[in-house]
Amino acid sequence: MNLDFERIMPSLPFILEGIPMTLQVVAAAALLGFVLGTILSLLKISRIKPLNWLADFYTSIFRGTPLVLQLMLIYFGSPQVFGVQIEAYTAAFLSFGLNSAAYISEIIRGGILAVDKGQQEAALALGVPYRSMMTNIILPQALKNILPALMNEFISLTKESAVVTVIGLSDIMRRSYIVGGETYKFFEPILFAGLIYYVMVMILTLIGKAIERRMRRSD
Amino acid sequence: MIKIDNLHKSFGKLEVLKGINTAIKDGEVVAIIGPSGSGKSTFLRCLNLLERPTMGQIWIGDSEVTDNKTNIMKVRENVGMVFQHFHLFPHKTVLGNLTYAPMKVKGLSKAEAESQGRELLKKVGLSDKENEYPNRLSGGQKQRVAIARALAMNPEVMLFDEPTSALDPEMVKEVLEVMKSLAHTGMTMAIVTHEMGFAREVADRVLFLDGGNLLENTAPEEFFTNPKSQRARDFLEKVL
Ligand SMILES: Nc1ncnc2c1ncn2[C@@H]1O[C@H](COP(=O)(O)OP(=O)(O)O)[C@@H](O)[C@H]1O
Ligand SMILES: [Mg+2]
Numbered sequence: 026m027n028l029d030f031e032r033i034m035p036s037l038p039f040i041l042e043g044i045p046m047t048l049q050v051v052a053a054a055a056l057l058g059f060v061l062g063t064i065l066s067l068l069k070i071s072r073i074k075p076l077n078w079l080a081d082f083y084t085s086i087f088r089g090t091p092l093v094l095q096l097m098l099i100y101f102g103s104p105q106v107f108g109v110q111i112e113a114y115t116a117a118f119l120s121f122g123l124n125s126a127a128y129i130s131e132i133i134r135g136g137i138l139a140v141d142k143g144q145q146e147a148a149l150a151l152g153v154p155y156r157s158m159m160t161n162i163i164l165p166q167a168l169k170n171i172l173p174a175l176m177n178e179f180i181s182l183t184k185e186s187a188v189v190t191v192i193g194l195s196d197i198m199r200r201s202y203i204v205g206g207e208t209y210k211f212f213e214p215i216l217f218a219g220l221i222y223y224v225m226v227m228i229l230t231l232i233g234k235a236i237e238r239r240m241r242r243s244d
Numbered sequence: 245m246i247k248i249d250n251l252h253k254s255f256g257k258l259e260v261l262k263g264i265n266t267a268i269k270d271g272e273v274v275a276i277i278g279p280s281g282s283g284k285s286t287f288l289r290c291l292n293l294l295e296r297p298t299m300g301q302i303w304i305g306d307s308e309v310t311d312n313k314t315n316i317m318k319v320r321e322n323v324g325m326v327f328q329h330f331h332l333f334p335h336k337t338v339l340g341n342l343t344y345a346p347m348k349v350k351g352l353s354k355a356e357a358e359s360q361g362r363e364l365l366k367k368v369g370l371s372d373k374e375n376e377y378p379n380r381l382s383g384g385q386k387q388r389v390a391i392a393r394a395l396a397m398n399p400e401v402m403l404f405d406e407p408t409s410a411l412d413p414e415m416v417k418e419v420l421e422v423m424k425s426l427a428h429t430g431m432t433m434a435i436v437t438h439e440m441g442f443a444r445e446v447a448d449r450v451l452f453l454d455g456g457n458l459l460e461n462t463a464p465e466e467f468f469t470n471p472k473s474q475r476a477r478d479f480l481e482k483v484l
Pocket of ligand 2: 284285286405406
């Protein structure tokens with residue numbers, strides 16, 4: 026195997042410049058996914074049946090079709106649906122965020138159901154309203170239990186973000202591909218992109234572990 | 245004063261309470277005794293509407309809690325509950341457990357809630373534990389914190405559902421002591437318990453439930469020495 030990083034050396038900064046774009050997409054999508062996922066999970070455990078159906082339907086749509094298809098539908102469909110062509114960045118974080126909300130809602134729902142029923146009763150018996158009970162008592166405990174699963178979701182979001190390359194967003198993946206095209210050497214730049222993703226995922230993993238340690242203080 | 249009038253509760257087809265009538269006076273301590281599954285917990289949980297009665301009326305003070313127009317949250321502020329399995333908030337410190345509801349529900353400032361919380365911890369003998377998390381406490385300590393947490397809302401009535409049943413034997417006493425001193429302060433208390441000695445010593449009255457019916461409603465001495473119903477005699481024979 027002969028690797029020739031010399032040829033692509035001048036282009037490495039160009040690939041590295043894709044990191045902020047990838048991070049922006051992932052961060053915005055993670056935030057959207059988390060907020061919407063939390064809301065969906067509350068709908069799923071609601072006693073109002075139509076709300077359950079709505080949230081379940083949402084989840085089934087986003088889990089039942091490929092992510093890359095959702096991305097392309099939102100990007101290429103926007104002129105027909107909204108009357109304007111949305112930016113690639115917007116399409117990317119929207120589709121990833123909406124998609125991961127579906128998965129996150131399932132994770133959080135499971136986490137809420139795993140919290141001892143007695144916690145709810147204790148809060149209610151103290152006269153704590155439903156909303157405060159959820160935000161101050163139930164969700165913090167649920168989040169602690171599901172942190173590893175949530176971290177997994179964010180990690181897979183980071184990696185899957187590479188599919189934005191199909192709508193031409195210049196993230197790490199796309200840039201390495203461009204460098205490949207210019208230098209007629211695909212192996213090295215893509216290998217380099219792989220290294221960047223790997224390092225990002227490792228950092229995320231470490232952050233997750235640190236948060237987990239902090240949250241385990243009460244054990 | 246709590247007044248319970250023709251209280252019925254069913255879970256689906258299962259009728260758990262079959263028309264309970266009684267009253268609990270201010271400052272009275274009532275022990276609720278009966279075999280497992282007789283409806284003791286359900287009875288208690290109807291009083292603060294953790295369970296909705298299927299029929300009948302309950303008054304606490306002037307408000308009819310079974311009236312749909314009554315604000316349940318207001319009622320619950322006024323009725324403290326202590327559970328068999330404590331149900332402390334594990335992600336909050338001991339003091340955090342005591343200050344959360346007073347701040348959230350009653351709008352006390354942090355400083356007010358904390359000074360009140362410390363006062364209560366002193367009363368239950370756990371001043372040195374205010375910064376601990378519940379998982380670091382023994383069962384008896386947890387239950388004393390749970391009692392203090394309920395008291396932090398300044399309730400007029402305290403409900404106890406088998407507060408010592410989940411404890412190791414050596415920890416039962418410390419919890420009963422706290423309850424006893426609470427009874428001496430004139431708190432109105434309804435206590436589901438299997439601690440017959442405690443019921444006899446501390447309660448003003450015993451309610452004996454069996455199969456969803458209130459079979460005995462009498463002074464402890466009378467209940468323990470001369471129960472009217474055969475069911476109560478059988479029950480006492482087993483537990484004493
Ligand atoms: N939420 C519920 N749903 C269905 N059945 C219940 C529920 N709570 C209690 N029961 C039933 O009601 C009966 C009385 O229960 P409970 O009040 O807990 O009795 P006790 O506290 O005297 O042991 C039992 O048969 C129990 O299985
Ligand atoms: Mg019970």
